[in-house]
Amino acid sequence: MSMDVSQIEIYKQQVGKVAASLVTSGMIVGLGSGSTSACVVRALGKRWQEEGLRFIGVPTSVETAHLAQSFGIELATLGQCPELDLDIDGADEVTHQHYHLIKGLGGALLREKIVRYAAKKFVVVVDERKMVDQLGDHTPVPVEVTPFGWEATAKHLEKIGAKISIRLKKESKEFFLTDGANMILDCNFGLITEPAQLEKAINEIVGVMENGLFVHCTDEVLIAGHDGIQHLK
Numbered sequence: 001m002s003m004d005v006s007q008i009e010i011y012k013q014q015v016g017k018v019a020a021s022l023v024t025s026g027m028i029v030g031l032g033s034g035s036t037s038a039c040v041v042r043a044l045g046k047r048w049q050e051e052g053l054r055f056i057g058v059p060t061s062v063e064t065a066h067l068a069q070s071f072g073i074e075l076a077t078l079g080q081c082p083e084l085d086l087d088i089d090g091a092d093e094v095t096h097q098h099y100h101l102i103k104g105l106g107g108a109l110l111r112e113k114i115v116r117y118a119a120k121k122f123v124v125v126v127d128e129r130k131m132v133d134q135l136g137d138h139t140p141v142p143v144e145v146t147p148f149g150w151e152a153t154a155k156h157l158e159k160i161g162a163k164i165s166i167r168l169k170k171e172s173k174e175f176f177l178t179d180g181a182n183m184i185l186d187c188n189f190g191l192i193t194e195p196a197q198l199e200k201a202i203n204e205i206v207g208v209m210e211n212g213l214f215v216h217c218t219d220e221v222l223i224a225g226h227d228g229i230q231h232l233k
């Protein structure tokens with residue numbers, strides 16, 4: 001679905017504002033990564049500064065931590081706050097049925113998944129381009145691997161059907177490294193019919209830290225599009 005860049009930006013800001021309205025004072029909130037999550041953090045920052053909203057944020061990336069801190073938002077680690085009331089994060093693909101996700105084009109999938117599973121409720125924020133019938137529609141599955149022996153890990157991934165593209169930094173030909181200093185192998189499996197099985201099969205491979213399939217774990221989806229905001233539960 002092709003769309004004007006400025007229109008997409010407006011959608012992200014709209015959905016960010018609605019997601020931020022779900023946070024109430026006293027909550028412990030997971031703060032996702034990526035450009036849509038950044039809109040949520042900005043909207044929360046505005047509420048923090050203008051309304052005196054007070055909550056504790058648990059960031060899923062260094063970039064998100066810096067953005068939240070720029071508004072004065074109080075942050076904690078999972079060590080300090082192991083149980084979250086709510087986690088709000090973006091996604092690269094969301095299925096219409098069951099709200100299964102592919103995440104990790106922004107490279108924060110391991111921390112995002114850890115934070116998600118520490119939260120009682122998970123709300124996903126997207127624009128309508130991200131909605132698909134089946135995962136693998138237009139996005140590979142990002143797989144976070146430890147750099148030691150990554151070539152062997154890649155061979156195992158190929159054996160289960162992955163066509164691999166090594167994630168590089170945009171500005172150079174160096175390997176992209178996550179906040180945890182791991183590499184990302186973007187794995188194209190075509191259309192994914194059994195996401196739960198694939199999520200498990202990938203994570204059984206030695207050297208794999210985590211993959212970007214989030215299966216049966218989304219509680220609500222906020223979708224910004226030409227009809228306004230849809231709130232699916």
Ligand SMILES: O=C(CO)[C@H](O)[C@H](O)COP(=O)(O)O
Nearest residue numbers: 034035036090104106107108
């Ligand atoms: O999973 C993510 C980062 O690891 C992001 O949430 C996902 O890539 C969506 O990003 P954006 O909102 O910029 O499209």
